[in-house]
Amino acid sequence: MSFSVRGKNNSAIEVTCITNNGLLLQVGNEQHFLPFKEFPWFKTAKVSAVLKVKLLNPNHLHWPELDIDLELDCIRNPDKYPLMHSPTE
Numbered sequence: 001m002s003f004s005v006r007g008k009n010n011s012a013i014e015v016t017c018i019t020n021n022g023l024l025l026q027v028g029n030e031q032h033f034l035p036f037k038e039f040p041w042f043k044t045a046k047v048s049a050v051l052k053v054k055l056l057n058p059n060h061l062h063w064p065e066l067d068i069d070l071e072l073d074c075i076r077n078p079d080k081y082p083l084m085h086s087p088t089e
């Protein structure tokens with residue numbers, strides 16, 4: 001007997017936790033913490049919109065309701081991206 005997989009594998013990317021300080025993102029076998037201090041766009045967003053993240057290709061994350069696109073490399077290596085927006089407090 002053979003089984004076929006139907007639909008997309010949705011477990012490739014998932015927001016697993018949202019705290020007062022940021023969100024925890026699971027991408028495949030990797031976990032990344034995105035602090036609101038460095039990724040301020042998520043801080044005031046609706047939880048439902050933050051949870052709707054898509055992996056458009058192996059390195060491109062997209063939040064359609066928030067119109068946010070991030071490359072995984074800028075999460076892994078934030079020092080390489082000095083022009084990332086930081087809010088003034």
